[in-house]
Amino acid sequence: MKNDLKLPVQDVNLEPFMATPPQYTRKKVLMKTDKVYKCKIINVIDLTEYEKLFHLKILDRVERKIFQFRPGQFVMLEVPGYGEVPISLSSSTNNHEYIELCIRKTGRTTNVLHEASVGAYVGLRGPFGNSFPMEKMQGNNVLLIAGGLGLAPLRGPLYWVSEYRDLYKDVHVLYGAKEPSQMLFTYQYNEWEKVNHINMLSIVENPDENWNGRVGMITELLDEIEIDPINTYAIVCGPPVMFKFVCNRLDKIGIPMNKMFVSLERRMHCGMGKCCRCMVGSTFTCVDGPVFDYWSVLNLKEAI
Amino acid sequence: MIYRVISKSEFRKFLESLIESNVTIGPVQSDVDRNNDPIYKFQQVHSADEIELDYTISYTAVKNFFLPYREKLSEYTFTDDDWDQTIEYRVHPRVLVGLRPCDINALNILDRIFYKGTYPSPYYISRRKNTFIIGLDHEPLPDCFCSSMNHHTVTEGFDVFCSDIGDSYYLAINSSPAFDFLKKFQVTVPTDEDDKSYIERRKFIKKSFKTNVEIGSLPSFLDIEFDSPIWKKWGDKCLNCGTCAMVCPTCYCYQVEENIAVNLKKASKDMMLYSCTILDFAEVAGGHNFRPKKEDRLKYRYYHHYRGFEENAKEPICVGCNRCGRACLADINPKDVINDLRLDNEERS
Ligand SMILES: Cc1cc2nc3c(=O)[nH]c(=O)nc-3n(C[C@H](O)[C@H](O)[C@H](O)COP(=O)(O)OP(=O)(O)OC[C@H]3O[C@@H](n4cnc5c(N)ncnc54)[C@H](O)[C@@H]3O)c2cc1C
Numbered sequence: 001m002k003n004d005l006k007l008p009v010q011d012v013n014l015e016p017f018m019a020t021p022p023q024y025t026r027k028k029v030l031m032k033t034d035k036v037y038k039c040k041i042i043n044v045i046d047l048t049e050y051e052k053l054f055h056l057k058i059l060d061r062v063e064r065k066i067f068q069f070r071p072g073q074f075v076m077l078e079v080p081g082y083g084e085v086p087i088s089l090s091s092s093t094n095n096h097e098y099i100e101l102c103i104r105k106t107g108r109t110t111n112v113l114h115e116a117s118v119g120a121y122v123g124l125r126g127p128f129g130n131s132f133p134m135e136k137m138q139g140n141n142v143l144l145i146a147g148g149l150g151l152a153p154l155r156g157p158l159y160w161v162s163e164y165r166d167l168y169k170d171v172h173v174l175y176g177a178k179e180p181s182q183m184l185f186t187y188q189y190n191e192w193e194k195v196n197h198i199n200m201l202s203i204v205e206n207p208d209e210n211w212n213g214r215v216g217m218i219t220e221l222l223d224e225i226e227i228d229p230i231n232t233y234a235i236v237c238g239p240p241v242m243f244k245f246v247c248n249r250l251d252k253i254g255i256p257m258n259k260m261f262v263s264l265e266r267r268m269h270c271g272m273g274k275c276c277r278c279m280v281g282s283t284f285t286c287v288d289g290p291v292f293d294y295w296s297v298l299n300l301k302e303a304i
Numbered sequence: 305m306i307y308r309v310i311s312k313s314e315f316r317k318f319l320e321s322l323i324e325s326n327v328t329i330g331p332v333q334s335d336v337d338r339n340n341d342p343i344y345k346f347q348q349v350h351s352a353d354e355i356e357l358d359y360t361i362s363y364t365a366v367k368n369f370f371l372p373y374r375e376k377l378s379e380y381t382f383t384d385d386d387w388d389q390t391i392e393y394r395v396h397p398r399v400l401v402g403l404r405p406c407d408i409n410a411l412n413i414l415d416r417i418f419y420k421g422t423y424p425s426p427y428y429i430s431r432r433k434n435t436f437i438i439g440l441d442h443e444p445l446p447d448c449f450c451s452s453m454n455h456h457t458v459t460e461g462f463d464v465f466c467s468d469i470g471d472s473y474y475l476a477i478n479s480s481p482a483f484d485f486l487k488k489f490q491v492t493v494p495t496d497e498d499d500k501s502y503i504e505r506r507k508f509i510k511k512s513f514k515t516n517v518e519i520g521s522l523p524s525f526l527d528i529e530f531d532s533p534i535w536k537k538w539g540d541k542c543l544n545c546g547t548c549a550m551v552c553p554t555c556y557c558y559q560v561e562e563n564i565a566v567n568l569k570k571a572s573k574d575m576m577l578y579s580c581t582i583l584d585f586a587e588v589a590g591g592h593n594f595r596p597k598k599e600d601r602l603k604y605r606y607y608h609h610y611r612g613f614e615e616n617a618k619e620p621i622c623v624g625c626n627r628c629g630r631a632c633l634a635d636i637n638p639k640d641v642i643n644d645l646r647l648d649n650e651e652r653s
Pocket residue numbers: 074083084085086087088089101102103104105106107108109110111149152153264265266267268269290587588589590
């Protein structure tokens with residue numbers, strides 16, 4: 001008896017998707033999910049002792065074209081051999097030349113990144129996650145409120161409102177930092193105010209001898225501006241304690257909770273709704289977030 | 305689906321032929337437990353004699369043939385100042401023999417996440433597409449509660465499913481290759497008598513379940529019970545060892561790590577199955593842990609399993625095999641935890 005029952009082979013490595021670069025915004029399509037876009041670090045700007053701004057250029061022309069994102073989305077940045085970390089996109093959606101990422105040094109992968117110099121190659125996957133509803137905010141006043149490193153994800157919407165400035169009414173940036181030396185992007189404040197007509201207010205908790213600005217908590221900045229609660233949207237980025245305080249204040253002022261947006265941070269190992277590391281209650285921060293309106297945040301189990 | 309009947313001796317020949325032509329994996333006794341009861345495991349077999357078709361249940365789940373404990377996601381090769389990434393999906397045509405209905409249903413649940421969900425996984429799909437699955441019914445163990453989860457029968461996700469009707473198997477044939485293979489053997493169209501035995505068999509199995517877990521309205525009452533003191537009671541017992549997730553047929557949380565080869569010329573990005581009960585599951589850089597307490601983590605596992613996520617249509621993903629309960633050194637099992645919660649819920653409302 002010799003019955004040949006050899007199973008047919010279905011080799012996915014030969015399927016058409018293998019020959020095309022993955023397009024991470026097309027979530028339902030089969031793609032080479034772990035393929036990175038190779039990027040060259042073309043510029044590194046020291047911002048503070050712990051934060052640097054990296055300019056990355058995607059080398060492949062096709063991949064560079066595919067890579068389009070919205071404010072609030074993030075990428076998974078990989079240093080081969082060291083690790084992969086989620087980082088918010090910190091650049092303008094209209095900048096097709098390079099990508100800006102502001103990275104704080106806090107662990108294995110981010111430490112090596114801080115050692116990297118211009119010319120080094122890193123890998124990038126993305127963009128992932130949802131984004132701030134910039135279109136919905138049109139015709140309204142916009143409050144962009146950031147604490148500490150929160151200014152990095154806030155730069156996306158900030159670039160957006162600057163580039164489409166006519167579509168928005170008053171735009172305020174309220175920025176709070178622990179110390180003057182920890183303030184990010186100080187070199188841009190002037191441009192935001194003068195060129196983009198954005199009202200920029202900053203405050204620090206612990207001043208040094210050269211500081212002649214405001215001293216106190218970020219919520220105090222809200223007393224300095226006039227807010228029309230009916231026609232105002234707010235985006236709040238920073239550590240959970242900070243956005244809790246700020247959102248509660250905005251609630252008292254009368255801004256509806258579904259017009260305040262925050263960006264949540266969780267541990268992430270895939271960015272694709274698979275590893276489950278980023279779960280909040282029964283929601284994936286990486287796919288359903290990281291942007292949530294404050295009403296949803298209050299209704300998510302274990303969000304804050 | 306096409307139904308046929310095959311005698312047990314002819315079925316053996318079918319298995320022998322499959323084994324001759326393919327890598328075949330089946331249940332084999334690998335050890336005995338503390339009560340001297342056999343422990344079964346799925347592993348490669350070289351003859352039909354090695355397969356124990358009357359096995360009770362495998363200690364670990366067959367998910368690991370689709371989601372290995374460790375898998376290389378991509379490889380990097382370093383040259384002077386540069387690197388290159390290569391990705392290859394492993395294709396290993398294989399036959400898996402003897403899966404229980406709940407095992408197959410567990411694969412169907414994983415399919416919803418890795419095959420049909422957002423960002424389908426080519427790693428998983430490659431394995432799933434190239435695996436030929438033969439299912440086999442069985443009498444439940446005293447602690448199985450698959451019937452409560454409605455996973456004691458299976459209607460998809462296999463190539464052939466065999467129901468034991470005495471001297472023969474009643475076959476449900478669910479794929480074209482399976483039908484072609486079976487053409488080469490003596491199979492018959494079921495007679496009325498066969499149909500009757502088949503229905504009897506199904507009724508008998510359904511009646512044999514001794515453990516029942518009341519799961520109706522579970523998703524909504526889990527939300528209500530989110531702050532229940534019951535979680536602390538069970539959380540305090542938990543050792544955070546992660547065993548439950550390792551043996552569970554539907555747990556799939558993972559960790560990604562990068563490793564550099566000793567010669568510094570290569571590196572790999574690897575995924576490793578993980579467990580949400582392990583301490584650092586939700587810990588982020590800077591040391592903040594979003595689930596610092598044992599009860600937070602145990603609760604989260606139950607929450608995921610019985611409330612479900614968007615990804616899986618908010619249905620429970622537990623199939624009711626009780627592998628986690630059997631493996632747990634702290635005696636934590638779904639039946640007792642859920643009953644406790646339910647009692648607490650009734651007292652409160
Ligand atoms: C949506 C999102 C946007 C972010 N944007 C920025 C940004 O613009 N700039 C910035 O400096 N940081 C940002 N972070 C935080 C950043 O991802 C962590 O600082 C980084 O992962 C730390 O990695 P590490 O390897 O240096 O640290 P380690 O402690 O060695 O981390 C090991 C691994 O744990 C995971 N991990 C650890 N901490 C975090 C965390 N906080 N969030 C997610 N995963 C984590 C990563 O997978 C990492 O590889 C963001 C996080 C998220 C979730």
